[in-house]
Amino acid sequence: MLDSAFRRDAKERPNMRAVTFSRFGGPEVLEVSELPEPQPGPGEVRIRVAAATVNPTDISFRSGRQAAQLTGTGVLPPYIPGMELAGVVDAVGEGTAWHTGDRVMAIVTPRRPGGGAQAELVVVPATSVARVPEGTSLEAAATLPMNGLTVRLALDRLALRPGQTLGVTGAAGAVGGYAVELGVSDGLRVIAVARSQDAALVKRFGAQTLVPRGDAAVRGLHDAAPGGVDGLIDAAVLDAAVLPAIRDGGKLATVRGFAGPSERAITIEPVRVTSYLHNHEALDRLARLVAEGRLILRVAEIFPLERAADAQRKLDAGGIRGRLVIVF
Ligand SMILES: NC(=O)c1ccc[n+]([C@@H]2O[C@H](COP(=O)([O-])OP(=O)(O)OC[C@H]3O[C@@H](n4cnc5c(N)ncnc54)[C@H](OP(=O)(O)O)[C@@H]3O)[C@@H](O)[C@H]2O)c1
Secondary structure: OHHHHHHOOOOOOOEEEEEEEOOOOOHHHOEEEEEEOOOOOOOEEEEEEEEEEEOHHHHHHHHOOOHHHHOOOOOOOOEOOOOEEEEEEEEEOOOOOOOOOOEEEEEOOOOOOOOOOOEOEEEEEHHHEEEOOOOOOHHHHOOOHHHHHHHHHHHHHHOOOOOOEEEEEOOOOHHHHHHHHHHHHOOOEEEEEEOHHHHHHHHHHOOOEEEEOOOOHHHHHHHHOOOOEEEEEEOOOOHHHHHHHEEEEEEEEEOOOOOOOOOOOOEEEEOOHHHHOOOHHHHHHHHHHHHOOOOOOOEEEEEEHHHHHHHHHHHHOOOOOOEEEEEO
């Protein structure tokens, strides 16, 4: 549907600008292209994008590491990266409850014919959209949908009970930070693994204990949760190396596909946020947590779309606290 929306009457419609790439490679393959404006079909909204974030997945997509995921999708270059955005609804298809002018944020997969989030206009299903809380900037709102829903999915898969312990690696990062905050909001006792310099940050998220990252992290998690944590969200992608930190029969949520082998009856839950692409209720609940001040949105730096390559270079270099945001 999006494919035809994208190409139908393309010659007669005005263009929009988007961050694109037409071959896999380094950040230099990114460019700004003019593409025909997409039109919303039934059940879809078109968003005039104010801000879209840069995430590790955009680097994998551009480098070709995710090329296999394009097989059978019919997605052709130019590719548009980006999985989350915020902006203002500027056109609606039939059968949606959204209105022109609504301030919204949305999650989108770039592995579809209509492309990803880093474009002036993006068409998404109405189910991928939530209202931006009043008082929240569109730049900040753009940092929530993809990583917030990833953590919501991870916590849903871990299915821990209030009072149980949750370990979080990479706790100062985008996924890790939300994992600490949403874990706390679910009533869990959160033990965060991060650099010692990030102690104040992860405490602000609500972590009960900070365990310094590195070789002694597993021992530190056992000191904080004797016998091991009940569940762990591994945002630092340590994979098998964190299994010893989890109690017998506990659960591990992984974010880069690690599925085992496991040990001591630990369940491994590989998480893919695309399962929650249409989970409007979950996105809406995340927005409410922001409105209630229980979820902190962090913008590290803002880039114009012409500097998308610089943003990817900066993210790839590591050490960013908060998200890099492209504005349109
Ligand atoms: N499966 C899905 O659906 C899904 C969705 C969203 C994200 N992800 C994945 O989740 C991961 C985290 O994403 P993100 O956006 O949160 O990245 P991020 O903001 O860069 O955070 C990663 C965190 O992990 C830390 N870290 C990196 N290597 C480490 C190591 N060896 N030991 C301990 N800590 C380490 C980093 O610390 P420094 O910055 O100090 O190095 C940083 O705080 C990425 O791999 C991303 O692709 C998957």
